[in-house]
Each structure stands twice: as structure tokens, then as C-alpha cells.
Amino acid sequence: MGEVIVITSGKGGVGKTTTTANIGTALALLGKKVVLIDADIGLRNLDVVMGLENRIVYDLVDAVEGVCRLKQALIRDKRFEGLYLMPAAQTRDKNAISPAQMQKLCEELKEHFDFVLIDSPAGIEQGFKNAIAGADKAVVVTVPEVSAVRDADRIIGLLAANELTEPQLVVNRLRMDMVKRGDMMNIDDTIDILGIDLLGVVPDDENIIVSSNRGEPAVTEENSMAGQAYRNIARRLLGEEVALIDMESGVTFMEKLRKLFSGKNKRKS
Amino acid sequence: MLDFFKFFSKEQNKSKDVAKERLKLVLIHDRANVSPKFLEMVKGDIIKVISNYMEIDEAGFDIRLSRIEQEDENYTSALVANIPIKRMKNMGKNNG
Structure with missing residues (x-):
């Protein structure tokens, strides 16, 4: 029996889709069977971020409405063993499915997968309610800015009202240079305000845009700081204790060191 | 410099x-x-009650929700009101 995790934020543009794509890919690279569900009906994006946009035949709404079998709406990612995507419908709206239908879908999927990751739409309306309906666990993504943190707090309240009382936080796009000069809230500030457990910190990293340009998740980039952060998050989701990356020295240096000592055959481990 | x-x-x-x-x-x-409108309603009622006992400076009336640090370093919400008093009403005389 797998675990259903919803990735949500309240505010748009903080990196929900990127986070879903990268955590999902990282989990698959760790040998887990993973399905990513794009719950942003009408504004689907997980498919392009994953580079799977050309392979869509059926979508989430088709599967829910019984237009196709569940399996037919799943796109197998040929690059990563065990990774699947269920795309959102692009020409429908959030009311095309109900929380009850979503719950049923999640129940079915977690029979076959270790992880069901749901990419929630922004906002707190119907789409959000659908996205959290079948979730066992929630990950809240925020960036260290007042608007995003405020919305995250609101979302945490709404999650608690829906029995998701222990959400975990991902602080995205942290800029160490700004934190150092006191112009960006640091991790402690953010956790202090929101009062939930930290799952991970993802540094601001150009690689994220480069990789989404190419449709290849940044976790596959050995030298990407953000990629390393997402790899760590995936391992934490599997119950491992992994220290936060040292953003001062940079992961490139750390990776070089690690490679130096462990030989070059440890790629993608 | x-x-x-x-x-x-x-x-x-x-x-x-x-x-x-x-x-x-x-x-x-x-x-x-809590909305500002809600606070205004609370403020109005507090003024009504207090005015029975003392004359207050309504313009200087300040009410807000705030955080108070407790001994265990946790924070709790508190309604904090600062109400300048102009003059006490002589209740004894009125009642007597």
C-alpha cells in the first residue's frame, strides 16, 4: 500500500510543479514506483516540466469519467524506471471532478504504487479541495517572501481542517547571498512563523529553468544544488536522516569531494 | 563616510x-x-461599557490583537486595548 502526498502552496509560482516533478523523479531513481498526478485541471504544466507533453492521449478527467481505463491515462516515463504521470485535462475546469472521485482514484493508485504525488493547483477553491481529498500527507511549498509565507500559513490551516495535521515544509528558491545580508528570511525565520516541520530547503538555482526548458528534472543533474536538495528530500521521505546541504560552500564542491573519494561509478545512486 | x-x-x-x-x-x-471591521465593533461596545464608569478619550483609544510571550516561550494571542481616561465618573453620587 503506497502513500499519497499532495504538494501544495496556496500562492502560485512558488514551485509546486517543479517540486512534484523533482521529488517524484528522485524517488523513482531510488527504486520506488511513483505516479505523479497533475491536479491543475485547465492549467496543466507537469507534463511540459517532465518533458512528456507529446505523449498524452488520455487524462485525469477521462480516467475519472470512465472514458478510458485507469492504466490508459498513465504515461510511463521511459527515462526513469517506475515513474508514471497522470496528466490533467487542459480543456476542462476544476469542477470536472469531485473530491470523492479524486479520493477513489488515489485509493486505486496506491494499490499499485509506492508513492502517489499530487501537484495541487494554486488557490484554496475547488481545485485545491480536489487535490487534497485523497492525500495521506501534505507537503507545503513556499518561498521566503511575505506573500508566499502568508498564503502557506493559510493553507496549513485549511489542511489541518481536512485532517492533514502534520504537513511538512519545503522552502524553495532560497538565496544565500540575500540571507547573509539580512534581506531574505532564513530557514529559522520561516519555520518560526509557520510552525511546521521542515522537509527540505531548495536553493535558488538557474539549473531549474534550464532543466524545465529541456523537460528533464534537475535531480538528474549531478552538479545542480537544487537537484541535490531534491535528492535529499526524496531520501527524507523514505525515512532517512539527511543533513541540509551546505549552501555556503555549494554542492558542486561537495559533489567533487564525494566523487573523489567514492570513485565515479556512484552516479544516480 | x-x-x-x-x-x-x-x-x-x-x-x-x-x-x-x-x-x-x-x-x-x-x-x-479577525477583520478591522470586527475590531471596530468590539471597540464600540467597549467604549459603551466603559463610558458608564469613566470619561475616556475616544480618539486615543487603541485596540489590537497582539502576541504575548508566555513563560514557556510560546506565544499566545491577546486583545490589547489602550484607553486613555479623561475623568472618572463619580459613581457614589449617582448611585446614592
Whole structure:
């Protein structure tokens, strides 16, 4: 029996889709069977971020409405063993499915997968309610800015009202240079305000845009700081204790060191 | 020299600290689901009650939700009102 995790934020543009794509890919690279569900009906994006946009035949709404079998709406990612995507419908709206239908879908999927990751739409309306309906666990993504943190707090309240009382936080796009000069809230500030457990910190990293340009998740980039952060998050989701990356020295240096000592055959481990 | 002062003024007022303080306050309101209109209603009723006993400076009346640090270093919400008194009403005379 797998675990259903919803990735949500309240505010748009903080990196929900990127986070879903990268955590999902990282989990698959760790040998887990993973399905990513794009719950942003009408504004689907997980498919392009994953580079799977050309392979869509059926979508989430088709599967829910019984237009196709569940399996037919799943796109197998040929690059990563065990990774699947269920795309959102692009020409429908959030009311095309109900929380009850979503719950049923999640129940079915977690029979076959270790992880069901749901990419929630922004906002707190119907789409959000659908996205959290079948979730066992929630990950809240925020960036260290007042608007995003405020919305995250609101979302945490709404999650608690829906029995998701222990959400975990991902602080995205942290800029160490700004934190150092006191112009960006640091991790402690953010956790202090929101009062939930930290799952991970993802540094601001150009690689994220480069990789989404190419449709290849940044976790596959050995030298990407953000990629390393997402790899760590995936391992934490599997119950491992992994220290936060040292953003001062940079992961490139750390990776070089690690490679130096462990030989070059440890790629993608 | 200018840079020197700039350096110090920045140290005292880091934008992240401003952000944090502002967030903490706005979240108290968000979490309590208290709107300015709601506070105005509370204020109106408090004035009504207190005016029975003393004359107050309504313009100087300040009411807000705030955070109070407890002994265990946790914070709790508190309704804090600052009500300047102009004059006590002589209740004894009125009642007697």
C-alpha cells in the first residue's frame, strides 16, 4: 500500500510543479514506483516540466469519467524506471471532478504504487479541495517572501481542517547571498512563523529553468544544488536522516569531494 | 563616510526582520479570522461599557490583537486595548 502526498502552496509560482516533478523523479531513481498526478485541471504544466507533453492521449478527467481505463491515462516515463504521470485535462475546469472521485482514484493508485504525488493547483477553491481529498500527507511549498509565507500559513490551516495535521515544509528558491545580508528570511525565520516541520530547503538555482526548458528534472543533474536538495528530500521521505546541504560552500564542491573519494561509478545512486 | 552610516542603519533594520514582524502580526489576524471591521465593533461596545464608569478619550483609544510571550516561550494571542481616561465618573453620587 503506497502513500499519497499532495504538494501544495496556496500562492502560485512558488514551485509546486517543479517540486512534484523533482521529488517524484528522485524517488523513482531510488527504486520506488511513483505516479505523479497533475491536479491543475485547465492549467496543466507537469507534463511540459517532465518533458512528456507529446505523449498524452488520455487524462485525469477521462480516467475519472470512465472514458478510458485507469492504466490508459498513465504515461510511463521511459527515462526513469517506475515513474508514471497522470496528466490533467487542459480543456476542462476544476469542477470536472469531485473530491470523492479524486479520493477513489488515489485509493486505486496506491494499490499499485509506492508513492502517489499530487501537484495541487494554486488557490484554496475547488481545485485545491480536489487535490487534497485523497492525500495521506501534505507537503507545503513556499518561498521566503511575505506573500508566499502568508498564503502557506493559510493553507496549513485549511489542511489541518481536512485532517492533514502534520504537513511538512519545503522552502524553495532560497538565496544565500540575500540571507547573509539580512534581506531574505532564513530557514529559522520561516519555520518560526509557520510552525511546521521542515522537509527540505531548495536553493535558488538557474539549473531549474534550464532543466524545465529541456523537460528533464534537475535531480538528474549531478552538479545542480537544487537537484541535490531534491535528492535529499526524496531520501527524507523514505525515512532517512539527511543533513541540509551546505549552501555556503555549494554542492558542486561537495559533489567533487564525494566523487573523489567514492570513485565515479556512484552516479544516480 | 556615508557608506559607513548606511552600513549601520541597514544592520539595525534588516528587511528580513521587517518582513518577519509584519508577517507575525498579519498572521495573528489571519489565524484569528479577525477583520478591522470586527475590531471596530468590539471597540464600540467597549467604549459603551466603559463610558458608564469613566470619561475616556475616544480618539486615543487603541485596540489590537497582539502576541504575548508566555513563560514557556510560546506565544499566545491577546486583545490589547489602550484607553486613555479623561475623568472618572463619580459613581457614589449617582448611585446614592
